[in-house]
Amino acid sequence: MKYYSLNNPQRIASFKEAAIQGIAEDKGLFFPIEIPKLEKAFFDNIQHLSKEEIAYQVISPFVGNDIEEQELRQIVRETLAFEFPVVPIDKDVYTLELFHGPTLAFKDVGAGFMSRCLRSFVKGKKDKVTILVATSGDTGGAVAHGFYDVEGIEVVVLYPKGKVSSIQEKQLTTLGKNIKAIEVEGSFDDCQAMVKKAFLDEGLKDCHLTSANSINIARWLPQMFYYFLMYRELQHLNKPLVVSVPSGNFGNICAGMLAQKMGLPINHFIAATNANDTIPRFFSSKAYTPKQTIETISNAMDVSDPSNFVRILELFAKNAKELSNNLSAYSFTDKATLELIEEQYEKSGYLLDPHASVGYLGIKEYAKEHKDFTGVFLGTAHPVKFPECIEELLDIEIPVPDRLKDIMKGEKKSTIIQNYEELKGILLK
Numbered sequence: 421m422k423y424y425s426l427n428n429p430q431r432i433a434s435f436k437e438a439a440i441q442g443i444a445e446d447k448g449l450f451f452p453i454e455i456p457k458l459e460k461a462f463f464d465n466i467q468h469l470s471k472e473e474i475a476y477q478v479i480s481p482f483v484g485n486d487i488e489e490q491e492l493r494q495i496v497r498e499t500l501a502f503e504f505p506v507v508p509i510d511k512d513v514y515t516l517e518l519f520h521g522p523t524l525a526f527k528d529v530g531a532g533f534m535s536r537c538l539r540s541f542v543k544g545k546k547d548k549v550t551i552l553v554a555t556s557g558d559t560g561g562a563v564a565h566g567f568y569d570v571e572g573i574e575v576v577v578l579y580p581k582g583k584v585s586s587i588q589e590k591q592l593t594t595l596g597k598n599i600k601a602i603e604v605e606g607s608f609d610d611c612q613a614m615v616k617k618a619f620l621d622e623g624l625k626d627c628h629l630t631s632a633n634s635i636n637i638a639r640w641l642p643q644m645f646y647y648f649l650m651y652r653e654l655q656h657l658n659k660p661l662v663v664s665v666p667s668g669n670f671g672n673i674c675a676g677m678l679a680q681k682m683g684l685p686i687n688h689f690i691a692a693t694n695a696n697d698t699i700p701r702f703f704s705s706k707a708y709t710p711k712q713t714i715e716t717i718s719n720a721m722d723v724s725d726p727s728n729f730v731r732i733l734e735l736f737a738k739n740a741k742e743l744s745n746n747l748s749a750y751s752f753t754d755k756a757t758l759e760l761i762e763e764q765y766e767k768s769g770y771l772l773d774p775h776a777s778v779g780y781l782g783i784k785e786y787a788k789e790h791k792d793f794t795g796v797f798l799g800t801a802h803p804v805k806f807p808e809c810i811e812e813l814l815d816i817e818i819p820v821p822d823r824l825k826d827i828m829k830g831e832k833k834s835t836i837i838q839n840y841e842e843l844k845g846i847l848l849k
């Protein structure tokens with residue numbers, strides 16, 4: 421498979437080149453030149469396929485010859501070495517729990533796959549690669565975990581000071597070794613802007629920077645895997661599938677929509693956002709006008725200028741009608757998010773994290789005007805990662821899973837910066 425830059429269709433790259441480079445020189449995101457279609461037999465037979473086999477079949481056309489088959493199968497196996505349960509929540513409503521990985525976030529899948537691909541690409545090379553990543557909370561932990569102690573790779577994580585949860589901060593700042601944490605006085609969008617600027621800075625050429633945000637194809641594409649796994653569980657219901665994705669940077673939902681283009685029978689997507697409602701407003705006004713980022717309790721979605729939305733537009737060849745048939749977008753307040761967490765807990769004992777709650781609100785909103793579908797919302801993070809708001813609301817204590825206990829004991833190490841020049845100084849050191 422080859423990829424082109426969304427800013428210049430003449431700029432073509434291989435999987436390997438696009439994964440190492442992250443973003444094209446012209447700031448364009450890489451996008452596959454064609455979308456492979458899976459055969460009907462694949463779906464007819466999906467019940468009999470292991471999750472590793474499904475994932476391999478899905479990803480192999482995108483990787484091509486850049487990683488040989490046995491190694492790619494191994495990468496997929498290691499990436500998916502945890503559970504992806506589909507849990508019934510209410511009549512015709514399910515959640516796909518994506519938080520059983522090493523850092524309890526769905527980003528473990530993308531980060532795990534990407535880190536193993538890069539590991540394979542830099543093996544035996546002289547030059548170090550530096551992964552520069554901006555995080556609104558979960559990316560940083562997943563990426564840091566994925567690349568921890570990998571020879572030839574340095575990781576620099578930028579996060580907005582005081583705007584990630586305490587567990588998320590621990591996951592970023594306590595590892596040490598090749599992982600460097602930087603606190604930015606600003607918002608996630610400020611962090612993301614600095615990262616984009618660094619990639620285009622000629623003065624940093626020798627640092628071999630690459631990104632591990634969902635702008636990187638090696639992080640974006642594997643997010644398709646669990647949409648297929650979810651379908652395998654729910655196929656027997658024989659009802660139209662509507663999937664609601666709590667969205668911030670729109671990488672996760674965009675991967676689902678790519679899976680749909682490959683033939684996965686999903687009828688409709690819902691982009692559920694918090695008060696950062698650039699895309700819901702885009703759908704109602706047709707104008708793309710990001711505002712200042714607003715802080716919410718679903719902080720991993722505090723993004724007002726979502727990088728991956730251009731990929732969604734590209735998927736639908738800028739056909740607004742087809743896009744709106746496939747995608748609805750709604751925004752929800754923190755108040756509604758908390759009320760649903762409380763209601764669901766009292767009703768069934770099931771604990772939604774604030775992001776999943778926004779996703780569930782998306783299904784409920786859609787159900788006001790549509791009947792007879794199976795609704796699935798993605799559970800993108802474990803509730804224990806957001807104890808501050810949940811424990812107070814419900815007057816409960818969420819038990820900390822064992823694998824997080826060690827991290828909580830670790831000592832925080834970070835550097836605080838105010839502007840791009842300070843970041844550049846750190847990278848050049």
Ligand SMILES: *Cc1c(COP(=O)(O)O)cnc(C)c1O
Pocket residue numbers: 525526527557558559634666667668669670671672673720721775800801
């Ligand atoms: C990153 C994240 C999101 C948003 O995913 P995008 O791909 O950026 O839209 C949602 N929920 C959680 C918990 C996250 O960490």
